[in-house]
Amino acid sequence: MSKLITRRKLITTSLATAAGLAGLEAAARIADHYGFLAPDHSGLFGAGEALTYGTQRILMAHHSAAREFNRSEISKIIPVNGEPPNTDPYQRLLAGGFADWRLKVDGLVVRSSTFSLAELKRLPSTSQITHQACEEGWSFIAEWSGVPLSYILNLVGVRPEAKWVVFFAFDDAWDSIDMPEAFHPQTLLVLGMNGQELPTRHGAPLRVRVPRQLGQKSKKYLSRITVTDTVKNIGKGWGAVDPEYGYSWYMGI
Amino acid sequence: MAEAAYVPGLAMPRGEARSDRRHSPVVRITHWITAVAFLCLVISGVAILLAHPRLYWGETGARSGPSLIDLPLPFVLDVPIRGPGRYLHFLSAWISLFTGLIYVISGLFTYHFRRHLLPARSDLSWKQIRQIILRHLRFEQPPKEEALAYNLLQRLTYLLVIFVLFPLMFWTGLAMSPAVVSVFPTIVTVFGGQQSARTIHFFAASFLVLFLVIHILMVCLAGFAVRTLAMITGRIVARKETI
Numbered sequence: 001m002s003k004l005i006t007r008r009k010l011i012t013t014s015l016a017t018a019a020g021l022a023g024l025e026a027a028a029r030i031a032d033h034y035g036f037l038a039p040d041h042s043g044l045f046g047a048g049e050a051l052t053y054g055t056q057r058i059l060m061a062h063h064s065a066a067r068e069f070n071r072s073e074i075s076k077i078i079p080v081n082g083e084p085p086n087t088d089p090y091q092r093l094l095a096g097g098f099a100d101w102r103l104k105v106d107g108l109v110v111r112s113s114t115f116s117l118a119e120l121k122r123l124p125s126t127s128q129i130t131h132q133a134c135e136e137g138w139s140f141i142a143e144w145s146g147v148p149l150s151y152i153l154n155l156v157g158v159r160p161e162a163k164w165v166v167f168f169a170f171d172d173a174w175d176s177i178d179m180p181e182a183f184h185p186q187t188l189l190v191l192g193m194n195g196q197e198l199p200t201r202h203g204a205p206l207r208v209r210v211p212r213q214l215g216q217k218s219k220k221y222l223s224r225i226t227v228t229d230t231v232k233n234i235g236k237g238w239g240a241v242d243p244e245y246g247y248s249w250y251m252g253i
Numbered sequence: 254m255a256e257a258a259y260v261p262g263l264a265m266p267r268g269e270a271r272s273d274r275r276h277s278p279v280v281r282i283t284h285w286i287t288a289v290a291f292l293c294l295v296i297s298g299v300a301i302l303l304a305h306p307r308l309y310w311g312e313t314g315a316r317s318g319p320s321l322i323d324l325p326l327p328f329v330l331d332v333p334i335r336g337p338g339r340y341l342h343f344l345s346a347w348i349s350l351f352t353g354l355i356y357v358i359s360g361l362f363t364y365h366f367r368r369h370l371l372p373a374r375s376d377l378s379w380k381q382i383r384q385i386i387l388r389h390l391r392f393e394q395p396p397k398e399e400a401l402a403y404n405l406l407q408r409l410t411y412l413l414v415i416f417v418l419f420p421l422m423f424w425t426g427l428a429m430s431p432a433v434v435s436v437f438p439t440i441v442t443v444f445g446g447q448q449s450a451r452t453i454h455f456f457a458a459s460f461l462v463l464f465l466v467i468h469i470l471m472v473c474l475a476g477f478a479v480r481t482l483a484m485i486t487g488r489i490v491a492r493k494e495t496i
Binding site: 044045047048049051052056059060064065066067069073075076077078079131133134135136137138139140141211212213214242245246247248252253 | 301302304305307312313314315316317318330334335336337338339340341343344345346347429430431432433434435436438447448451
């Protein structure tokens with residue numbers, strides 16, 4: 001058998017490659033249309049991210065819920081990563097007990113609004129005892145209480161073209177989640193932890209809790225929530241600050 | 254295959270040495286893709302492990318609490334591929350999943366497992382296994398017929414790797430995904446919690462690395478060039494006889 005590259009082989013291989021690339025392009029378009037394409041799908045590792053996010057979105061189409069635990073299972077040791085922002089605006093708000101803190105909710109909403117801490121505390125509250133794992137490997141179980149994000153989103157009225165909910169924080173972190181995750185009943189704007197006020201190092205005055213993703217997604221020290229149809233114009237356009245450091249945007253893993 | 258032909262007048266074998274069919278194209282292609290993907294999984298896996306080289310049992314565990322095992326490794330967060338290591342891990346996992354599925358499905362259709370890997374019932378005896386293990390421990394060259402077929406120990410090891418360890422890696426890996434667990438909670442509760450799954454993931458990976466080391470060692474012992482070429486070209490060249 002000859003091992004030479006024949007013309008026929010060359011033509012078939014090129015045609016197959018071209019068809020494959022066109023197929024991938026078409027698959028990417030279809031996936032994007034149905035919201036199965038992560039914002040950081042491009043680049044060397046994009047194929048893996050697109051597969052993971054797309055597959056898990058399909059698996060979770062019926063709004064699966066993160067496991068909830070008993071009060072007795074709450075961890076005695078509650079580890080925490082990072083320090084509260086050392087910036088002047090945050091430190092001033094902290095010193096004033098966050099009385100002057102306001103959460104801004106804007107973007108593709110009918111009524112852009114701001115909420116004070118007291119106003120948020122007056123809204124209907126729910127709580128959950130869920131498992132939170134850090135991408136480093138450690139984990140703990142805690143009780144989180146606060147306002148479901150969906151309640152706030154319904155209050156301000158999300159426009160139909162909205163695709164992402166973006167969180168901005170005082171520590172210059174920013175992140176985003178898709179609409180199914182944003183309207184998921186367990187996605188919480190957290191005001192309290194284990195029956196107490198949210199401790200400073202755990203993200204006071206307000207953090208988001210996304211229990212179907214790793215802890216990194218549950219951003220702390222929130223200042224603003226924006227509803228948008230594209231994240232391309234924020235940072236490098238990869239949906240969060242984390243991909244700029246090499247971590248994936250999707251943290252369902 | 255071609256009989257060793259002799260050129261009249263010259264008492265020398267002509268042409269190439271005798272060669273036999275050894276590995277099918279599917280086996281060869283999936284072998285090398287898996288090899289590369291597995292290497293990427295190990296490298297990125299070590300990078301992930303170094304962020305927190307402590308193992309726990311149950312649902313939770315953290316640095317300031319009790320552990321199951323403190324691995325003798327430093328806590329290193331800023332390894333060069335810290336972040337991209339995660340991307341690499343999941344891309345390689347997908348590649349090895351697809352490759353593994355192609356291998357297993359084609360293996361079932363072509364009777365690859367039945368013919369080459371399932372041990373004959375008559376071979377399954379402790380005496381046989383002991384003999385083969387002793388031979389390995391003495392670093393003896395394998396008998397010639399083993400160039401063409403796997404011995405009992407090889408068959409059992411490959412079956413363990415293909416049908417136990419690799420599936421267990423995927424299972425425990427998925428059991429660490431909060432999204433997948435929200436859909437199928439049982440995949441983590443059977444292990445007793447997310448940290449248990451992480452610990453099993455580590456040990457199954459360690460066994461696979463151990464397998465890889467022994468596998469390469471055995472290939473070297475049996476003849477690195479001949480065996481590696483067999484996995485590339487599909488043909489194994491019989492050892493040259495001295496005249």
